[in-house]
Amino acid sequence: ETGVTQTPRHLVMGMTNKKSLKCEQHLGHNAMYWYKQSAKKPLELMFVYSLEERVENNSVPSRFSPECPNSSHLFLHLHTLQPEDSALYLCASSHHKASGELFFGEGSRLTVL
Amino acid sequence: LAKTTQPISMDSYEGQEVNITCSHNNIATNDYITWYQQFPSQGPRFIIQGYKTKVTNEVASLFIPADRKSSTLSLPRVSLSDTAVYYCLVNQAGTALIFGKGTTLSVSS
Numbered sequence: 001e002t003g004v005t006q007t008p009r010h011l012v013m014g015m016t017n018k019k020s021l022k023c024e025q026h027l028g029h030n031a032m033y034w035y036k037q038s039a040k041k042p043l044e045l046m047f048v049y050s051l052e053e054r055v056e057n058n059s060v061p062s063r064f065s066p067e068c069p070n071s072s073h074l075f076l077h078l079h080t081l082q083p084e085d086s087a088l089y090l091c092a093s094s095h096h097k098a099s100g101e102l103f104f105g106e107g108s109r110l111t112v113l
Numbered sequence: 114l115a116k117t118t119q120p121i122s123m124d125s126y127e128g129q130e131v132n133i134t135c136s137h138n139n140i141a142t143n144d145y146i147t148w149y150q151q152f153p154s155q156g157p158r159f160i161i162q163g164y165k166t167k168v169t170n171e172v173a174s175l176f177i178p179a180d181r182k183s184s185t186l187s188l189p190r191v192s193l194s195d196t197a198v199y200y201c202l203v204n205q206a207g208t209a210l211i212f213g214k215g216t217t218l219s220v221s222s
Binding site: 033043088100103109 | 202
C-alpha cells in the first residue's frame with residue numbers, strides 16, 4: 001500500500017468510447033504525475049501537476065486529457081483511442097515536483113480494441 | 114538532462130550480494146541519484162537516493178564516487194523476491210523523473 005490508489009485496475013474500451021482513469025493520493029503531496037508503460041518499453045512521462053497546475057505535458061496526443069481538480073485527485077480522460085494506446089497507466093505523487101521520491105499506484109491496465 | 118547507462122540484465126543466486134552499476138557522465142552539480150525497483154504489472158517503488166559517498170537503508174546501499182559520474186546499487190543477500198527491474202535515475206532539480214530501460218535482475222535458487 002503506497003497511499004496512491006488507481007481505479008479501475010483494468011479497462012477494456014473500443015476506439016470510439018470515452019472513459020476516465022482516476023488516481024487518488026492520501027499522502028498530502030503537492031505534485032502528481034501520469035506515466036505510460038507499454039510492453040517492453042521504459043516508462044514515459046505524460047503529465048505533471050504541481051499544486052493543481054499542469055507544469056509539464058510531454059507531447060501527449062490530445063486524445064489524452066488530464067484533469068487535477070485538487071491536490072489529492074488526478075484524472076486521465078480518454079477518448080477516441082487507438083490500439084497502440086494499450087498500456088499500463090501509472091499515477092504517482094511526490095511532496096513537490098523536484099522530489100526524487102515518487103509514490104506510484106498499482107496502475108490501470110488499458111486495452112483498446 | 115543527465116543520461117544514465119546501466120546493464121540490460123543481470124543474473125544472480127539466492128544469498129549473493131548483487132551490485133548494479135550505473136554511469137551518468139554528465140551529471141550536474143545539483144542532481145541527485147535515485148534508484149527504483151519495479152515488479153511486473155506494478156508501479157515502481159523507491160529504493161534509495163543519494164548525492165555523494167555512501168547511503169544505506171534497510172533495503173540497499175548506494176555507493177557514489179567523488180566524481181559522481183557513476184553509482185552502484187548494492188543489494189545484500191538477494192532472494193527470489195528481489196527479481197525485478199531496477200532503474201537508476203538522475204533527478205535534475207525542478208524536473209520530473211525520466212525513467213530509462215533499467216536492469217532486469219533475475220535471482221535463481
